[in-house]
Amino acid sequence: MRVLTDEEKAALRVESFIFHAVHHGQPEPTLHDGVSIGGFAEFFIERVVETLRGNRFTFDTGSTTLRALRGIEADPATFVEASKDLARRLHRTEGHEMPDGRFKRGILMVTVLSAGPRRFHSLIKYDHGERVIDIVERGSAAVLEEVVNPLTQNRKALQKSALIELDDAGGQLVVVDHSKRSGITDFFRGFLGVRRAQAEADLTKAVERSLRKTVQTHAAELPPEIGSQWRQRLRDIAARRREFEPDQFFGDLFGANDTAALRATWRGQLAANEIDGEQFTFDPDALPDTGPTRYRTAENIDITVPAAARDRFNWERQADGSVVITIRAGALTQR
Structure with missing residues (x-):
């Protein structure tokens, strides 16, 4: 997905919003015909922007979720029914309710947003504990208030989220899945019908490119043990951590040499190589050959x-x- 500029983030507007209760122990999800977002639009836009720090995916051919979103694009009047179909699919696996406790009770939020000419779809699974059924029975306005209040205290209650921008080839997604931060759970992958936009080997090589350029840019201020041995340090960190997380990796490699300028260059290089926000498992075979x-x-x-x-x-x-x-x-x- 093409990066949203600060101006586009500020211009984000909610066009359609609804939610449905899922995974609450009932055979079917609790569905709504409409939900007024009221004064909470800005709050949910902020949660959508947070998804931009996720991992990039593309749709598989034949994705049911892609087909549903294309239907909404073709006819906005189908938004509510399409959202209900998405909730039914999230609620079930192969036509059966999920009794094993793997998926926490919660709600599926479905949102259509725009920023100038760009249009986006947001799918968020929010874990809401035991209160979902009771709250839903009290009406949608009460649900929104109950949802927002605990969210301000526990952002990870937004367990799974996907921000989607459709295109001629299908669509591009940024996904955050707190159950598997370095990738995506099989369940959510199957629900969305997606695959990783870049293979782990390509992501590993992108880290190497980003690091090389960062070290070259700041060679004069970095100690020789970093400037001349960054490839070996990269290999050592990958062997120890196995999974790449940008801020953690930066701290491991640069340590006390952290400066605002160095961190800005690092983040800029991650963005230039289209891996800003990505978390993944290093591919050992793609790590640089340190040589002499x-x-x-x-x-x-x-x-x-x-x-x-x-x-x-x-x-x-x-x-x-x-x-x-x-x-x-x-x-x-x-x-």
Whole structure:
């Protein structure tokens, strides 16, 4: 999905909004014919904007959700009935209610939004605990108030959300699934009918490109152990963490060298490589080949350290700014 500018975020408007109660222990969802969003529009727009920090997906051919959203685009009068069909599908698996407790009680919010000429669809599964049935019976206005109040205290109650922009090829989605933050649960994937926009190998390589450009941009201010060894540090972090989360990775790699300018460059590079907000599992085969590490001293002495001998090489900066280099070798040959 093309990034929303700050101006487009500010211009977001709700065109249609409804919700239905799902996963509340009944054979069928509790469906509504209409819900007035009242003064809560801005609140839900903010929740939609938060979804932009999610993972990118595209629709599979034959996605039932895509077909429903295309129907709404073709005829806005079908919005309510299409939303009910979506709620029925979310409520059930292969035609059966879900009694195993894997999916928490909640509501499905379906929203159509616009920002200038751009149109979006938002699907949010909000976990609402035991209160759903009682609240629904008291009327939709009461539900909105009950939903908004706990949301301000627990944003993760927005358990699953998808922001969708349709296009000629199908559509582009940004998805947040708190049950599997580095990807998407099989259930939500099946409901949406989607696949990851980029493979994990491509995402891993995009991190490498983003990191390389960030280090190059700030080479003068970064210590040599980062400037010359960032590839190895990337491999080490990937082996230890396995999953990529942008802020956590940044802290692991740059540590105390964090500056506002460095962080801005990093975020800018993530956006340039279209992985801002993405979380995923590293593909080990796509990580950079570290190869030999090369150094040059102020006296123009060149040192090449093969990857296999990296544990035999060490350097330490002294108080006067000089560097003591230690190479532990089994033998030394002059060439």
